[in-house]
Each structure stands twice: as C-alpha cells, then as structure tokens.
Amino acid sequence: xGEGLRLRDLIRTxxxxxxxxxxxxxxxxxxxxxxxxxxxxARQEARAQALFDDIRCVVCQHEAIADSPAGIAADMRQLxxxxxxxxxxxxxIRADLVRRYGDFVLFSPPVRPGTWLLWFGPFAVVAAxxxxxxxxxxxxxxxxxxxTADEEARLAEILADRRDPDAMASDD
Amino acid sequence: MIVETxxxxxxxxxxxxxLQAGIAVAGRLRRSPVLAGAASGAALASAAAxxxxxxxxxxxxxxSDFSVANVAANSHTDKPMLYKVxxxxxxxxxxxxxxxxxxxxxGAALASAxxxxxxxxxSAVAVQGLLGALFLAFAVFTSNPFxxxxxxxxxxxxxxxxxxxxxxALHPPMLxxxxxxxxxxxxxxxxxxxxxxxxxxxxxxxGRWVRPWALASWIFLTLGIALGAFWxxxxxxxGGWWFWDPVxxxxxxxxxxxxxxxHSAIVTERRGALAGWSTxxxxxxxxxxxxxxxxxxxxxxxxxxAFAVDPERGLMLLAILGVTAGAAFALFAWRxxxxxxxxxxxPISREGGLVLNNLFLTAAAAxxxxxxxxxxxxxxxxxxxxxxxxxxFALTFVPLMAVALVVLPAGPFLAWKRGDLKGVxxxxxxxxxxxxxxxxxxxxxxxxxxxxxxLGLGLGAxxxxxxxxxxxxxxxxxxxxxxxxxRRARGLPLAAWGMTLAHAGLGVFVLGAVVETGFxxxxxxxxxxxxSLQAGKWTVTLNDVRIAEGPNxxxxxxxxxxxxxxxxxxxxxxxxxxxxxxxxxTTEVGLDFRGLDDVYxxxxxxxxxxxxxxxxxxxxxxxxxxxLIFLGPAIMAIxxxxxxxxxxxxxxxxxxxxxxx
Numbered sequence: 001x002g003e004g005l006r007l008r009d010l011i012r013t014x015x016x017x018x019x020x021x022x023x024x025x026x027x028x029x030x031x032x033x034x035x036x037x038x039x040x041x042a043r044q045e046a047r048a049q050a051l052f053d054d055i056r057c058v059v060c061q062h063e064a065i066a067d068s069p070a071g072i073a074a075d076m077r078q079l080x081x082x083x084x085x086x087x088x089x090x091x092x093i094r095a096d097l098v099r100r101y102g103d104f105v106l107f108s109p110p111v112r113p114g115t116w117l118l119w120f121g122p123f124a125v126v127a128a129x130x131x132x133x134x135x136x137x138x139x140x141x142x143x144x145x146x147x148t149a150d151e152e153a154r155l156a157e158i159l160a161d162r163r164d165p166d167a168m169a170s171d172d
Numbered sequence: 173m174i175v176e177t178x179x180x181x182x183x184x185x186x187x188x189x190x191l192q193a194g195i196a197v198a199g200r201l202r203r204s205p206v207l208a209g210a211a212s213g214a215a216l217a218s219a220a221a222x223x224x225x226x227x228x229x230x231x232x233x234x235x236s237d238f239s240v241a242n243v244a245a246n247s248h249t250d251k252p253m254l255y256k257v258x259x260x261x262x263x264x265x266x267x268x269x270x271x272x273x274x275x276x277x278x279g280a281a282l283a284s285a286x287x288x289x290x291x292x293x294x295s296a297v298a299v300q301g302l303l304g305a306l307f308l309a310f311a312v313f314t315s316n317p318f319x320x321x322x323x324x325x326x327x328x329x330x331x332x333x334x335x336x337x338x339x340x341a342l343h344p345p346m347l348x349x350x351x352x353x354x355x356x357x358x359x360x361x362x363x364x365x366x367x368x369x370x371x372x373x374x375x376x377x378x379g380r381w382v383r384p385w386a387l388a389s390w391i392f393l394t395l396g397i398a399l400g401a402f403w404x405x406x407x408x409x410x411g412g413w414w415f416w417d418p419v420x421x422x423x424x425x426x427x428x429x430x431x432x433x434x435h436s437a438i439v440t441e442r443r444g445a446l447a448g449w450s451t452x453x454x455x456x457x458x459x460x461x462x463x464x465x466x467x468x469x470x471x472x473x474x475x476x477x478a479f480a481v482d483p484e485r486g487l488m489l490l491a492i493l494g495v496t497a498g499a500a501f502a503l504f505a506w507r508x509x510x511x512x513x514x515x516x517x518x519p520i521s522r523e524g525g526l527v528l529n530n531l532f533l534t535a536a537a538a539x540x541x542x543x544x545x546x547x548x549x550x551x552x553x554x555x556x557x558x559x560x561x562x563x564x565f566a567l568t569f570v571p572l573m574a575v576a577l578v579v580l581p582a583g584p585f586l587a588w589k590r591g592d593l594k595g596v597x598x599x600x601x602x603x604x605x606x607x608x609x610x611x612x613x614x615x616x617x618x619x620x621x622x623x624x625x626x627l628g629l630g631l632g633a634x635x636x637x638x639x640x641x642x643x644x645x646x647x648x649x650x651x652x653x654x655x656x657x658x659r660r661a662r663g664l665p666l667a668a669w670g671m672t673l674a675h676a677g678l679g680v681f682v683l684g685a686v687v688e689t690g691f692x693x694x695x696x697x698x699x700x701x702x703x704s705l706q707a708g709k710w711t712v713t714l715n716d717v718r719i720a721e722g723p724n725x726x727x728x729x730x731x732x733x734x735x736x737x738x739x740x741x742x743x744x745x746x747x748x749x750x751x752x753x754x755x756x757x758t759t760e761v762g763l764d765f766r767g768l769d770d771v772y773x774x775x776x777x778x779x780x781x782x783x784x785x786x787x788x789x790x791x792x793x794x795x796x797x798x799x800l801i802f803l804g805p806a807i808m809a810i811x812x813x814x815x816x817x818x819x820x821x822x823x824x825x826x827x828x829x830x831x832x833x
Contacts, residue, residue, distance in 0.1 A: 036696055037782070049694070056559045062417050064561065067410040069776075107561025109546075114554060118546045122539040122568045129531055137519045 036077060044084050051080050051090060054107050055097060064107060175240055178228025179318035182269070185221035185276065186308035188214050192279075192301030200294040208294040215283035215297055218304060219276040226260075226273045229317050233260045239324035242266060242317045248330035248753045250724035258341035259331040264469065264485070265317035267344060271465070272311055274352040276304050278385075282356050288381060295363035296356075303355055306492050314485050330753035333725065339403040343396055347423060350393025351461035354426060356385040357433065358458035361451045362500050365507040372444050375511075379441030382454060384816060386437060389457070390430040391812040397423050398805035405802075409759035409774040411694060411793040413801055416562045421544040422464035425537055429457040432533040435526045443515040443523060443588065448508040449530070455504060459497040460537075466490050472548060518590040525583035525591075532576035539569045577631055577682065581638020584671065585645070603641040607634035618691050618796075628686030635679025643672045670815030674808045681804025684768075687797035694794075698779050700787040707792040710771050711735045715743070717775070717788055725749040727760075730775040730788060734764045746775040746790075770798040 039045040052066035057073040065073040065080075076097075083093045097105050109115050147155065192214035199207030229242070233256050238244040246259045246266070261270040279300040285293065311317070334340075360382050364374075400423065405413040414420060433453040440450045466472075470486020517523040543560045551557050581603065585596040611630025615621055644650075646668065647660040693708035704713040713733045720729040727747040735741035746762030762773035776789030 054561075054563050056561065062415065062559075062561070067412070067415075102557060104557040104559050107559050108563035108567070109558040109560055114550060114556060115546070115558065118542055118550075118560070118564075119568070121542050122535055122572060125538050126531060126535045126572065129535075133527060133531070134519065137524075 036074065037081075039081055039085060045081075047090060048077075048081050048084050051084075051093060052077060054094075055080070056105050056107055058101050058105060174228050175232050175237060175318050175320075178225045178232070179316065181221045181224035181228065182308070182316070182318070183312055185218045185225060185272070186305060186312050188218035188221060189276065189279075189301050189304035189308050192218060192283075193298050193305055194301075196294050196298035196301055200291065200298065203290075205290065208290065208297070211294065211297050211301065212283035215276070215301060215304075216280045218301075218308075219273075219280035222269070222273045222276045222308075225318075226269055229266060229269060230257055230260045232318075233257060236328065237324075238326070238328050239320055239322070240317075241319045241321045244321055244325050244328045246331050247328040248724060249327065250753065251330065251336065252723050254338070254341055255331060255336040258335070261344050261348075262331050262335055263317075265311070265315045267348070268307070268311050268315050269317050270344065270348050271352055272304070272307050274348050275300075275307055275355055278353055278356050279304055282359065282385075285381075289377075291367050292360070292363050292378070292381075295366050296359040299359035299362045300355065303359070303496065306496065310485075310488055310492060314488055327753075330724070330751065333749065333751040333754060333756050333758045334407060337403060337407055339399050340407070343399040343403060346392050346399060347396030350389050350391075350396050350430075351423075351426060351464065353385060353389025353392060354430060354454075354458040354461050357382050357389070357454040358496075358500065360385070361454035362503065364451060365500075365503050368507055368510065375444045375447040376441050378447070379437045379439075379444075379450060382450070383434065383437045383441065386430055386433045386454070386457070387812055387816045390427065390434055391809050391816065393423070393427045393430060394805050394809045394812065397427060398802055398809075402802050405798075406761045406763060406772075407758070409761050409791075411692070411772055411774075411791070411795065413688075413798075416543070416560075416565045418544050419464075419468050421540050422460075422467045424540055425460040425464060425544075426457050428533050428537040428540065429453055429460050432530045432537070433457055435529050435533075439523050439526050443517065445515050445517065445523060446527070446530075448504075448511045451508070451511075452504060453530075453534075455497070455500045459493070459500075462489070462493045462497065466493050467544070515589070517588070520586065520593050521591045522583065522586045522588045525579070525586050528579060529576065529583065532572055536569055536572050536576075539565070539572060543568070574628075574631065577635060577678070580675065580678075581634060581641070584639075584642045584675075599645055600638060600641055603637035604634065606637055607631075618687070622690055625686055625690030628690070629683065632679045632681075632683035632686060635682060636676045637679075639672045639675035639679065643668070665818055667815045667818040670811045670813070670818065673811030673814060675811075677804045677807030677809075677811055679804070680800050680807055684797045684800025684802075684804060688795050688801060692793055692795050694791070696776075696789065696791040698781045698787045698789045700781045700783075700785040703781070703787070705790055705792055707771070708794040709736050710792070710794055712771070712773060712790065712792045713741075714788065714790060720747070722749065724753060725751045728775065728778070728788075730762075730790075732762060732773050732775075732790070734771045734773070736766075744771070744773050746773045748775050748777075765799070768797045768799045770795040772798075 039048060049066065053064050055065045055076060057063045057065045057068035057070055057076070059072055060068045060070055063073075065076045080093060083096070088096075094106060098110075103110055109118065111119050192211050195207050195214060196211035198204070199209075199211055231237075232240045232243050233247050234253065236243065236247055236249050236256065238247075242263055242265050243259075246263045247256055251259070260266045279297070282293070282300055283297050288296070360378070364378050367374075397420075400420070401413045404410075404415070433450060433456075436446050436450045436453055439446045466486060466489040469489055470483060472483075472486065515523075543564055547558050547560055581600060582593075582596050585591075585599055586593075607630045610633040611626045614629035615623070615626035618625065643664070646664060647657045649657055652660075695705050695707040697705050699705060699714040701714055701716055704711050706712075711734075713735070715731045715733055717728055717730045720727045727749045730746045730748075731743055732746060733741040733743050742764050744762035744764045745760075747760035749758045749760060750756075751758070759774055759776075762775070764771040764773070770793070772793040772795055774791040776791060778786070778788055781787040
C-alpha cells in the first residue's frame with residue numbers, strides 16, 4: 001500500500017533535504033557523507049554489495065544501507081568496505097555490527113530460541129498440515145467399501161449394457 | 173454548501189447502513205421479502221450517499237477550498253488537476269472515505285445480486301450493512317474529511333510530492349477495490365455460517381456465488397499491488413521494486429489469502445468439498461485487509477510516525493478488526509464442525525492438487541504474517557529488537573513458493589476424484605523437457621553463472637509451457653485436424669483460457685523476477701559533465717544538467733546518453749525535483765527501455781567528482797528482463813478477468829435456490 005512507502009519516502013526526502021541543506025549552508029554542519037568508492041578487487045566489492053543488502057540503515061525506515069541516501073548509511077558502507085579490505089570475513093563483520101548496533105542492524109535475524117518460531121514456523125506449518133492431510137487421506141480410503149454381492153451383479157449388468165454400440169460413445 | 177452537503181451525506185450514509193443491517197436482520201428473522209427489499213434499498217441509498225460525499229470531497233480538492241482542513245493539509249493551488257483530485261484519497265480521512273465508498277458500493281452490488289437465495293442474501297446484506305456502519309461511524313466520529321478551518325489559510329500545505337505521480341493516483345483506488353471487495357466474501361461466509369446449512373447441496377452453489385466476488389477483488393488487488401511496485405520502482409530511485417517492507421507485506425497478505433480462496437472455492441463449487449476451509453479463507457481475506465489497514469494507519473510497524481498516522485485512530489481500527497473478525501471466527505469455530513463434508517477424493521486428484529495449492533499459499537501467507545509481525549511481538553514480549561527483511565523471505569517464502577510452483581502445472585491435468593499421475597507426466601514431458609533445456613541455456617547465457625537463477629529460469633518457463641500444454645491438450649493441437657482444433661478452441665470456456673493466462677502470467681513474472689534479481693548490474697559514481705560510467709555493457713554519459721521549472725517544482729534536469737557497443741546511443745532525462753510548497757525533493761528516474769531490459773538512471777546530489785571537479789552523483793542500474801516483472805501481473809489480471817466474464821459465473825447458470833421463500 002502506498003501509505004507506508006510514503007512514510008519511508010518522507011523520511012528519505014527529509015534526509016535528502018537535510019543533506020541538501022548541509023551541502024548548501026556547509027558551515028558548522030556535519031561533514032558530507034563519505035563518497036562511495038568501490039573496492040579495487042571485484043570479488044571483494046561483490047562481497048561488500050551482498051553485505052549492504054543485509055545491513056539495515058539504523059536511522060531509516062526499513063531500508064538497507066545499499067539503498068539509503070542517509071549519511072550514516074554511507075559511513076556504514078565505507079566501514080564495511082574498509083573491513084573487507086582489511087581481510088575480515090563476512091561473519092566477523094556482521095558480528096562486529098551486531099556488537100555495535102544490536103540484532104536490529106541485520107535484516108536476517110539471528111537463529112536462536114526466541115526466533116525459532118520465525119525461522120522454522122513456515123516449514124513446520126507445511127510439514128504438520130501436510131502430514132495431517134496425508135493421514136486423513138489414508139484414513140478415508142477404506143470408506144470406499146468393497147461392493148456387496150448385489151452391487152457386483154448390478155455392475156455386471158451395467159457393463160453388459162455398455163456393449164450396446166450407442167452407449168459406447170460415452171464420456172469425453 | 174457543497175462541503176456541508178458532503179458532510180451531511182456521510183452522516184446519512186452511516187444511518188442508512190445501520191438501518192440496512194437492522195432491517196435485514198428483521199427481514200431474515202420474519203422471512204419477510206418486503207423488509208429484505210427495504211434493506212437492499214437502504215444498501216443502495218447508503219452507497220449513493222457515500223458517492224455524494226466522495227464527490228463533494230473531490231470537488232473541494234478540485235477548487236482548492238482551503239477552508240476544509242483536509243484540503244488545506246493536502247493540496248495546493250499550483251498542483252496539476254490530476255493530483256488535486258488524487259489528493260482527495262491521499263490523506264487518512266480521504267482514504268477512509270474511499271474505503272467506505274468501495275465498501276458500500278460492493279454492498280449495493282451484493283444487495284442487487286439476483287441469483288442469491290433469500291436467506292443467504294438477506295443475511296449477507298445484514299453483515300455488509302454492519303461493516304458499512306462500523307467504518308462509516310469511524311469516518312464520521314473520528315476522521316471527518318469535511319472538518320472546516322477558521323480562518324481558512326490562503327494556501328495549502330500540498331500533497332507529498334512522491335505521491336504526485338500518475339501510477340500512484342490510480343494505485344489506491346485499485347488497491348482499495350481489492351481490499352474491500354473481499355468484504356463481500358466475508359459477508360457471504362458469515363451469512364453461510366449463520367444460515368448453517370448442513371445439506372450438501374448448498375455448498376456447491378455457495379462456491380459459485382462467492383467466486384466472482386473473490387475473483388474481482390483479486391484482480392483489483394493484483395493490479396493495485398503491481399502499480400504500487402511499479403511506482404516504487406521508478407519513483408523511489410533505488411532500482412528495486414519489492415522491498416518486503418511491512419506495508420507491502422500488508423497488501424500481499426489478502427492477495428495470498430484471496431488466491432487460495434479462488435482455488436478452494438473451485439473445489440467447493442465442483443465437488444462440495446472443503447466448504448469449511450473456503451469459508452475460513454473468505455473470512456481470512458477480509459481480515460487481512462483490515463489488518464493491513466490497521467498496520468498502516470496505526471503506525472505500529474514504524475518507529476517514526478510522520479504521516480497520516482494516529483495511534484488513537486489506529487486503536488479504533490483495531491477495535492473494529494477485533495469485533496468483526498473475532499465474532500466471525502467465533503461463529504466459524506462454532507458452526508464449522510457441523511458442516512457436512514463433500515465428495516471424497518484420492519490424494520492424487522484435481523482436488524488434491526488444489527488442496528496442495530492451498531497448503532502452500534496459506535503457508536506463504538503465514539510466513540509473510542510472521543515476518544511482518546514477529547519483530548513487534550518479540551519486542552513486546554522480550555524487549556529484543558530484530559529486523560526481518562529480504563534475506564529472511566528469500567530463505568523461507570521463496571523456497572515454499574518454488575515447491576508450489578514446481579507442482580502447479582500438473583494440477584490442471586489431473587482428473588477430479590482420482591487422477592493418473594503417470595498420464596500427467598506423459599502429457600507434460602515435452603513442456604518439462606523444454607523448460608529444462610531453457611534452464612541449461614540460461615545457465616550458459618547469463619553471466620555470472622548461477623545455478624539457482626538458472627533453475628528459476630527453468631521454473632518460469634515450466635509454468636508458461638505447462639499452462640500452454642494444458643490448453644494445447646484440450647484443443648488437441650497437432651493431434652487433430654486444424655478445423656477440429658479451432659472448433660474445440662472456440663468451445664473452451666472463458667474460464668479455461670483465464671486459468672491458462674493467469675498461470676502463464678505467473679511464469680512471466682517469475683522469469684522477470686529471477687533474471688532481474690540475479691543479474692542486475694549497478695554502478696554509481698560522481699560524474700562531471702562529459703564523463704561516463706560503465707554498467708555492464710552500457711556506457712552512460714552525463715551530457716548536461718540544467719534547471720527546469722515544472723508547474724509546482726523546480727528541477728535539476730540531467731540529460732544522459734545510454735550507449736551500447738555497436739548500437740545507437742539514446743538520451744534519457746533524469747531529474748531531481750524540489751517542491752517549495754513542502755520543501756521536499758524527489759527523484760525522477762531516467763528509464764531507457766531496451767527490449768525487455770531497463771537501463772535505469774538516477775541523478776543524485778551535486779557534489780565533487782573523485783578528481784575534485786564539480787559534478788553530480790549518478791547511479792545506474794542495468795535491470796535485465798525487468799519489463800516482465802510488471803507484464804506478468806498484468807497477464808494474470810487479464811486471465812482473472814476472462815474467468816470473471818465466463819458465462820457460468822456471470823449468470824449463475826444452474827444456480828439452485830434452496831432457500832427461496
């Protein structure tokens with residue numbers, strides 16, 4: 001729905017406007033955000049980009065630092081690039097961010113007892129309901145009871161009728 | 173005067189809706205066609221009154237009557253007429269009025285439905301009247317869109333410029349038509365539970381009655397969500413189209429429930445089975461709609477409330493949600509065990525396939541619901557704050573849906589009651605082989621090579637080819653003479669074409685989403701005039717930047733050329749617009765449509781290039797196959813429309829009237 005996007009965009013535009021103000025008045029304001037300088041090594045840069053998608057801009061509305069124009073997002077992007085260049089692993093960088101900002105900073109929440117329901121709930125629903133449905137189907141099958149002698153006789157009668165050429169052109 | 177007429181009409185609509193509910197209940201209890209007719213009349217009158225109120229609000233916006241608080245807060249004399257009108261539903265009050273307009277409009281349509289039996293229709297009219305009365309009361313007592321300002325300001329505060337966009341002018345009406353259209357399904361479900369029919373003959377008819385409403389709502393919702401995604405894509409300037417934002421999720425929930433309902437209602441219609449389940453989904457779809465409205469309006473999902481958000485009103489919405497959904501589900505829990513099960517079926521059968529569809533669609537809905545609400549619940553329960561974003565949904569929602577989509581093409585081939593899996597396999601072998609080939613071709617064609625993306629390509633192709641194979645089978649393409657094939661094609665019901673198109677459209681969407689997500693290339697750098705930037709095979713050059721003046725904004729207009737080796741360069745315009753009325757800035761993305769691909773150019777802030785020259789930051793995305801992402805839902809909606817136009821649904825042919833008095 002538009003409204004929520006709107007909310008997020010409002011924040012975004014406000015931030016952009018703030019940056020604009022900062023740029024134009026330029027005195028006594030915080031320094032402009034760090035420019036995005038890609039890492040020289042393409043593989044390292046790809047790792048950085050992947051991380052950007054998973055890290056939340058901590059002052060924004062549901063925005064990854066990959067998308068956010070906010071100054072702090074630019075700073076966080078630079079931080080991630082610096083750490084990658086310094087040879088830290090993705091896991092180390094994530095852990096470091098979580099130490100600073102809490103679990104909130106990652107878009108994929110940690111797997112711990114408090115989030116088991118979140119992570120495994122969807123699959124548990126499918127497994128539980130699926131098993132239930134299969135069990136139900138098994139239990140129901142015997143309901144199609146074998147035919148009684150009378151019914152068998154009637155079936156034979158009907159089948160005999162079907163030899164009739166008119167009855168042959170049947171279902172399609 | 174016109175504004176006062178609108179305010180009066182709104183109050184009148186509330187009174188009429190309350191009367192509609194009361195008279196319908198009395199009419200049902202006394203089995204009085206006269207009273208039932210009066211209730212239907214009240215439903216029509218209530219809808220007419222809301223139309224008057226809505227027209228008055230639109231008029232106030234069109235003439236910029238700033239003595240109306242709502243207009244002063246959301247409009248401006250400089251705005252183009254389209255956005256003055258669209259601002260009528262841009263605020264909390266206005267969008268609630270739009271909600272009421274759709275609610276009473278659908279209520280009027282329900283009241284004039286000819287093919288419904290007396291008892292069911294009267295009960296449904298009563299429920300719809302109750303819903304109308306609740307929401308209209310909410311509008312009248314807490315969110316009056318006609319409140320006056322004294323003294324009136326000379327100028328308005330204008331609408332958020334991000335909303336001043338053609339796609340977004342249309343998006344809310346579409347979305348609301350979808351959201352609120354499910355209210356009729358809700359009313360029909362409650363009515364069916366109240367009528368408490370234990371006879372098996374009732375449910376097939378109920379399935380047929382509820383399906384057109386579900387279908388219409390689902391079509392509107394599909395278009396509304398696609399428009400919203402398209403708007404986010406080219407207006408936000410982030411290169412993406414779906415962010416798993418809580419509010420996007422809120423609109424996705426009723427869509428998933430509605431899609432499940434569409435399929436389960438088929439089983440109920442054809443075989444009388446899954447009656448309880450279809451009823452449950454009908455209740456769930458509108459409950460999700462109301463939940464979405466609550467989540468968006470109350471602002472519980474966002475920590476910064478700056479926009480059309482009011483916790484007190486949110487609480488009111490929560491109360492309406494709690495009362496209506498609570499009562500309906502309580503009724504369901506009480507009556508559902510008494511519902512008679514319909515025909516039996518083997519696990520491998522058309523019914524079984526549709527059950528599987530429902531299992532996965534509801535699990536997907538549960539995933540989206542969990543992902544959206546879990547941070548709230550966890551914080552309330554333990555104080556821990558977490559974020560749930562795209563990576564979570566990529567690991568849960570996507571694999572669940574992928575499994576569902578893999579089995580989808582087999583469904584339409586299965587016979588009712590007991591299907592023959594081996595026969596289905598034989599008939600789909602060609603489609604499967606081709607899809608597999610495409611997956612392999614895709615693995616080689618796209619750089620860098622990604623196994624999952626190649627499989628996704630195969631999946632999209634499998635959906636399209638599987639859907640086409642089903643139609644080919646039905647018209648005996650290449651197996652019978654051409655004349656016979658044509659005869660059969662003409663004889664196919666519209667609903668069959670609709671299903672083929674809807675399933676193929678889903679495949680088209682999957683292709684677009686997989687390729688765009690897997691292979692998009694992004695590049696960003698500050699550029700001085702004359703400098704270029706490389707994004708994949710595309711070279712984007714900043715030609716010049718000048719100041720342009722719009723009707724109500726000033727823009728920095730960048731002209732950039734997009735070139736590919738061996739091809740012609742094309743010029744795109746990317747803007748940064750500043751709206752003085754609200755002091756806001758927006759981006760206008762420059763889009764170069766290249767076949768199925770987009771080259772997507774965003775002009776950023778003025779700054780310095782790396783060499784220290786003055787320049788502009790430019791961001792470029794190459795979004796391969798992005799066109800398909802929006803084409804797919806359009807095809808799905810057309811498929812739904814064909815299905816809706818099917819004679820069987822429209823005329824209710826063969827509708828039994830067990831309850832006719």
